[in-house]
Amino acid sequence: MELKTATAALAALAHEGRLATFRLLVQAGPGGVAAGEIARRLGVLPNSLSANLNLLSHAGLISSRREGRSIIYTADYDGMTALLGFLVQDCCGASSEICAPLYETLVRSACCPPDATPMRETA
Amino acid sequence: MELKTATAALAALAHEGRLATFRLLVQAGPGGVAAGEIARRLGVLPNSLSANLNLLSHAGLISSRREGRSIIYTADYDGMTALLGFLVQDCCGASSEICAPLYETLVRSACCPPDATPMRETA
DNA sequence: TCCATATTTCAACGATAAAAGAAATATTCG
DNA sequence: CGAATATTTCTTTTATCGTTGAAATATGGA
Numbered sequence: 001m002e003l004k005t006a007t008a009a010l011a012a013l014a015h016e017g018r019l020a021t022f023r024l025l026v027q028a029g030p031g032g033v034a035a036g037e038i039a040r041r042l043g044v045l046p047n048s049l050s051a052n053l054n055l056l057s058h059a060g061l062i063s064s065r066r067e068g069r070s071i072i073y074t075a076d077y078d079g080m081t082a083l084l085g086f087l088v089q090d091c092c093g094a095s096s097e098i099c100a101p102l103y104e105t106l107v108r109s110a111c112c113p114p115d116a117t118p119m120r121e122t123a
Numbered sequence: 124m125e126l127k128t129a130t131a132a133l134a135a136l137a138h139e140g141r142l143a144t145f146r147l148l149v150q151a152g153p154g155g156v157a158a159g160e161i162a163r164r165l166g167v168l169p170n171s172l173s174a175n176l177n178l179l180s181h182a183g184l185i186s187s188r189r190e191g192r193s194i195i196y197t198a199d200y201d202g203m204t205a206l207l208g209f210l211v212q213d214c215c216g217a218s219s220e221i222c223a224p225l226y227e228t229l230v231r232s233a234c235c236p237p238d239a240t241p242m243r244e245t246a
Numbered sequence: 247t248c249c250a251t252a253t254t255t256c257a258a259c260g261a262t263a264a265a266a267g268a269a270a271t272a273t274t275c276g
Numbered sequence: 277c278g279a280a281t282a283t284t285t286c287t288t289t290t291a292t293c294g295t296t297g298a299a300a301t302a303t304g305g306a
Contacts (some may be wrong), residue, residue, distance in 0.1 A: 079219055087136075088147075106207060109212045
């Protein structure tokens with residue numbers, strides 16, 4: 001990923017409404033959420049949301065598909081992964097013990113550790 | 124981390140100059156880099172850089188300390204970790220296999236896997 | 247075809263952020 | 277104390293972003 005691409009993705013997320021939208025879609029999973037449903041849940045105007053969805057989409061962070069009269073938006077996990085990868089890319093250039101806690105936090109923040117272990121037992 | 128805090132951090136990074144600055148500091152490690160040195164390396168005016176460093180600092184992404192006549196800036200790995208944690212926080216709400224590749228990418232992007240294994244052998 | 251629903255596009259206004267030059271503050275050394 | 281270096285602060289100008297209302301496009305069903 002290039003600097004400009006990453007900047008555009010970060011700019012897309014650097015907005016309360018868009019960040020909330022993105023997280024909503026991330027949590028919703030592959031099933032996605034219709035634009036109108038997003039607008040209702042977040043309490044924003046449909047046209048404002050549309051502009052913001054368009055921005056997130058151009059940044060490669062979300063995708064869309066039509067389903068009947070509705071347009072379903074989904075998080076683009078590849079784009080999200082690329083952005084996060086770019087941010088941590090050379091984090092250990094100087095000393096590798098610095099970013100070790102980073103992984104612990106990331107693993108704990110979500111539900112699926114790198115091993116794909118469902119994280120049931122603590123050991 | 125709250126939505127507003129995360130938005131501020133993302134806004135701080137959503138700027139080519141600031142993103143380049145942040146990555147430079149992340150790569151530089153705990154030793155940090157003096158403001159003047161950053162300006163020289165990135166080819167930006169000192170006053171512009173100062174404003175951007177201030178923004179990154181208020182966002183909790185970098186820290187600073189005075190050393191003689193220079194002010195040394197360092198990446199704030201805690202702030203960085205908090206932001207990334209917020210972004211991946213509920214990524215598997217729907218189906219846990221979705222964000223499994225995310226960890227693989229993150230581990231490969233940097234140098235220190237969660238196990239603190241130096242990543243020499245592929246197995 | 248006609249109407250209702252869902253979403254997007256357009257145009258305009260106000261607010262916010264970025265860039266640059268000049269001046270000010272802090273530190274070191276003679 | 278005075279000069280030089282390092283960084284920040286102030287001020288102005290310019291450009292970009294966000295919001296809103298109204299109209300336009302697309303789909304599904306009577």
